[in-house]
Amino acid sequence: MAHSHDVPSDLTRNQGLVLGALNHSEGPLSAYDILDKLRADGLRAPLQVYRALDKLVERGLAHRLESLNAFVACADEHCHRKGLIAFAICEGCGKVDEFADAVIEERLGEWAGAKGFKVERTTMEIRGKCGVCLAAAA
Amino acid sequence: MAHSHDVPSDLTRNQGLVLGALNHSEGPLSAYDILDKLRADGLRAPLQVYRALDKLVERGLAHRLESLNAFVACADEHCHRKGLIAFAICEGCGKVDEFADAVIEERLGEWAGAKGFKVERTTMEIRGKCGVCLAAAA
DNA sequence: CGTGATATGTTATGTTATTACGCTTGAGTG
DNA sequence: CACTCAAGCGTAATAACATAACATATCACG
Ligand SMILES: [Zn+2]
Ligand SMILES: [Zn+2]
Ligand SMILES: [Zn+2]
Ligand SMILES: [Zn+2]
Numbered sequence: 001m002a003h004s005h006d007v008p009s010d011l012t013r014n015q016g017l018v019l020g021a022l023n024h025s026e027g028p029l030s031a032y033d034i035l036d037k038l039r040a041d042g043l044r045a046p047l048q049v050y051r052a053l054d055k056l057v058e059r060g061l062a063h064r065l066e067s068l069n070a071f072v073a074c075a076d077e078h079c080h081r082k083g084l085i086a087f088a089i090c091e092g093c094g095k096v097d098e099f100a101d102a103v104i105e106e107r108l109g110e111w112a113g114a115k116g117f118k119v120e121r122t123t124m125e126i127r128g129k130c131g132v133c134l135a136a137a138a
Numbered sequence: 139m140a141h142s143h144d145v146p147s148d149l150t151r152n153q154g155l156v157l158g159a160l161n162h163s164e165g166p167l168s169a170y171d172i173l174d175k176l177r178a179d180g181l182r183a184p185l186q187v188y189r190a191l192d193k194l195v196e197r198g199l200a201h202r203l204e205s206l207n208a209f210v211a212c213a214d215e216h217c218h219r220k221g222l223i224a225f226a227i228c229e230g231c232g233k234v235d236e237f238a239d240a241v242i243e244e245r246l247g248e249w250a251g252a253k254g255f256k257v258e259r260t261t262m263e264i265r266g267k268c269g270v271c272l273a274a275a276a
Numbered sequence: 277c278g279t280g281a282t283a284t285g286t287t288a289t290g291t292t293a294t295t296a297c298g299c300t301t302g303a304g305t306g
Numbered sequence: 307c308a309c310t311c312a313a314g315c316g317t318a319a320t321a322a323c324a325t326a327a328c329a330t331a332t333c334a335c336g
Contacts, residue, residue, distance in 0.1 A: 067261055
């Protein structure tokens with residue numbers, strides 16, 4: 001099986017660097033975190049990072065976490081790009097768990113249908129504590 | 139029936155001003171939008187607005203929309219404060235529709251239970267077009 | 277009254293994101 | 307090849323969002 005951190009070969013240099021930074025990180029990174037990690041590789045300005053992130057997010061290779069103003073690499077090689085993705089963010093260790101749920105998505109579709117609302121994208125972010133951190137605190 | 143824009147009487151001056159600004163707005167406002175609206179009332183610094191917003195959000199009288207970095211007054215007098223609230227944000231007109239859904243909340247609870255994750259709060263924001271804007275575009 | 281908790285005012289600063297402009301690269305085409 | 311078009315890149319400046327630090331003020335309560 002392909003490792004989920006394999007990287008498409010058609011990325012540009014900056015896109016590859018940014019995705020690499022995300023892949024090698026334990027948790028979410030802000031654009032400025034990424035920039036700091038990539039100064040050694042020649043990146044100098046926020047825009048270089050934001051532009052790469054735009055493309056990566058557009059392609060579903062990375063996700064933006066709205067509640068953190070930060071980004072993560074997509075956890076699933078065969079991921080999403082369509083449909084609802086949810087993120088569980090641990091406030092203890094910062095780790096993010098990405099998952100999809102068809103029931104939630106369907107339920108949302110029902111609500112939208114009833115309201116005449118056309119869904120274009122959904123962000124769902126759960127904040128709390130992961131099992132590891134709960135166990136450690138006990 | 140009480141109008142949903144009735145305001146609790148135990149708010150401080152700044153909190154009352156900020157909630158008033160949100161109540162009188164058609165759509166979400168950023169903290170700086172609010173500040174601009176309230177300069178005439180003597181507010182001068184962002185922090186005055188952020189502090190009021192913190193309290194209002196804590197009490198469930200206002201909500202923060204993470205994907206917009208903006209705030210809305212709670213749409214429901216007898217609202218939430220516990221439990222999941224979802225927001226449907228129209229990218230045409232900017233209006234926000236607030237709703238709760240027990241099925242989604244339960245489903246999320248199941249996921250969390252299975253994972254050993256303790257949910258503390260959830261943000262769910264749907265972007266798209268409302269019925270009115272869809273009809274107007276057709 | 278004294279004391280603590282909460283709210284306030286103000287300045288400065290930190291963090292996140294975009295605008296504007298011009299250059300480079302590479303694919304396609306006559 | 308020369309042309310052109312689209313996508314990407316580099317840089318500087320600026321806008322937008324948010325908090326730190328510090329000094330006062332206000333008010334419930336013992
Ligand atoms: Zn993904
Ligand atoms: Zn954790
Ligand atoms: Zn509400
Ligand atoms: Zn609309």
